[in-house]
Amino acid sequence: MSAAEKNGTGVTAAAGFAAAGVVAGLKASGSADLAVVHNLGPLRSAAAVFTRNRVQAAPVVWSRGVVADGSVAAVVLNSGGANACTGPAGLQDATTMAARTADALDVEAGDVVVCSTGLIGTRLPMDRVVAGIEACSAALDPSGGAGAARAIMTTDSRPKESATTVTGPTGTWTVGGMAKGAGMLAPALATMLVVLTTDAVATPETLDRALRAATARTFDRADADGCMSTNDTVVLLASGASGVEVDARTLTEALTEVCADLAHQLVDDAEGAAHTIAITVAGAASEDDALEVGRAVARSNLFKCAVFGRDPNWGRVLAAVGTTSAAFEPDDLDVTFNGVMVCRGGQIGDDRSLVDLSGREVSLLIGLGAGEAEATIWTTDLTHDYVTENAEYST
Amino acid sequence: MSAAEKNGTGVTAAAGFAAAGVVAGLKASGSADLAVVHNLGPLRSAAAVFTRNRVQAAPVVWSRGVVADGSVAAVVLNSGGANACTGPAGLQDATTMAARTADALDVEAGDVVVCSTGLIGTRLPMDRVVAGIEACSAALDPSGGAGAARAIMTTDSRPKESATTVTGPTGTWTVGGMAKGAGMLAPALATMLVVLTTDAVATPETLDRALRAATARTFDRADADGCMSTNDTVVLLASGASGVEVDARTLTEALTEVCADLAHQLVDDAEGAAHTIAITVAGAASEDDALEVGRAVARSNLFKCAVFGRDPNWGRVLAAVGTTSAAFEPDDLDVTFNGVMVCRGGQIGDDRSLVDLSGREVSLLIGLGAGEAEATIWTTDLTHDYVTENAEYST
Incomplete structure (x- = not known):
């Protein structure tokens, strides 16, 4: 029996963790809105990454300090209120949440x-x-785990959980996690709260290295609406319950798998989206160039509306590429929608009517013709439902 | 009888210009789609600014060369096709348009x-x-002038013209102009074509200085959807027909007045917009800081949806401000919607229900508390009509 079967799903897929979600009455809907994840040990190693927004919510200010020493015993999470821009009183509230959780555990x-x-x-x-x-x-x-994943949802339409179990030369260990997203998904973390757990044995330094490497290639590349939240937190807890020691490279691989799965789930469930778009930029002089171009296209409202309208509008792609400082010559640009190269060498390519954008998944490939580097950014289209959800969210 | 009465409106408000617009059959709608503006002299001084997009349409490539020597006799404009990303054949088409216009005139x-x-x-x-x-x-x-202004419209719902007549110690002179906009309005020029004319006497160098100063404070600060076009062109022609010599400072004042009026008309008529939003950033350490913050807020889709929903969502304003590198402390930020300071010192301020966003005009004032500099960016909200227009534009 594997750890994943013996335990729960998501944050309780790995051994050494307990979790729950309850209705605290913070949401008008009466749905579950408060969750706790408890690291039962024997280890309490931890690492975290937070929003780069300079306006940071009280829980982020508090939690940065908690994680600084590499030891975390529990995570308490609530939906139904961000506790951001609430001043000293809000920071006191965050502190109280930690203190009451600590008392109970x-x-x-x-x-x-x-x-x-x-x-x-x-x-x-x-x-x-x-x-x-x-x-x-x-x-x-x-x-x-499943109950906790439900309790952290806001405008998410479904809970997000993932886990992977690795069997190596020294034994079997697991990484699991849960996430909530839906809006403000960008650009370096979304409005995302993510709790990751593992029963591997690892130092806080190893966890930190692995977490930064995994999030840089996954959550950092999901950009649904270009808006960066004040509350983004991705925290990783290690219980050591498997007794299996792991190095940063091995841990990064497993973590990246779980984070990529969760990131995809976030984009697939982004507010009001009708299409999930993978923008791959190839032939770039550097990975930074590829990322800059991918992000610029992912933020073009005109491009995003065109995809909603099932229109392979490569002119809007080129217009967005042209705003970047990446190395390329306009006459070398290729644009391929779902396998059809509609723009070749900066000019009209194959017949755009050959492109079928009726499915949920859209693959956009941009060739810069300037090198060998490549990167993929995930985004969504801009739809009537996005406008409706975000025009009516707080009123 | 003033020059404006004797002549036409817009590009023919100043003396020494003739213009027209005709149906060439480029638009499926059968509306006018081709215009010519002819400088009758005696002077043919000119200056222009073009899109900073690195993907530039053939007419932009051609026209940069034309303007380089400071002499322009005529402008030919068409709607119904951007002639962008059309390769060498497209550049040949642009050249042919110039040659045929030159032959006729x-x-x-x-x-x-x-x-x-x-x-x-x-x-x-x-x-x-x-x-x-x-x-x-x-x-x-x-x-x-009025016919020419109609012929350059794309998704514009109405033509845009403006003019001002200045009476100074040495005589009376006029600046006029026409513009088209509607989509891709950003960030340094919109998808805008603007032709400005004056009957003042000025050298190309004076025109260039005045035009750059005027556009930097007007068109460059209109950002409807954050998308930069491949075709943006603002060209200024001087006929010298008034015989009145002007210096750069005086010309800049009159030009700025006309450009500001045209820029407002562009934003008021931006695709699908329900609100015109003036974002003023005050208390900035520098004008660059104020502009960076204003642009960041103007590009927040969440903020723009909130305004559409008549929701003074200052949290989304702070989240956007927090993504910038401007000098400020989060605890010093003030946010005022239509005169109501809903966020004071980074925290909850006056009752948000006091804010009335039912009118077309929205005034957003952001106080950074970091200095004395100030700037205003004009933008629009994000609406269902925007999505509809841009999902269906080319299909």
């Missing part, structure tokens, strides 16, 4: 990461949050 | 600026273009 408040998501600029109803923390801590279970 | 081809707008990546039907140039050249009239 008999750990140190300074070892509890706090994550919040929802509307910016409103205080959390702390009486409900505190009661929720107590109920959730009492409900913790080694198979509770 | 008995001037040099190397003194004819060419502007095209419409779909990227399709060749122009040159037989119709050539016939249109002949018909248009025969119809030129000192009161033909």
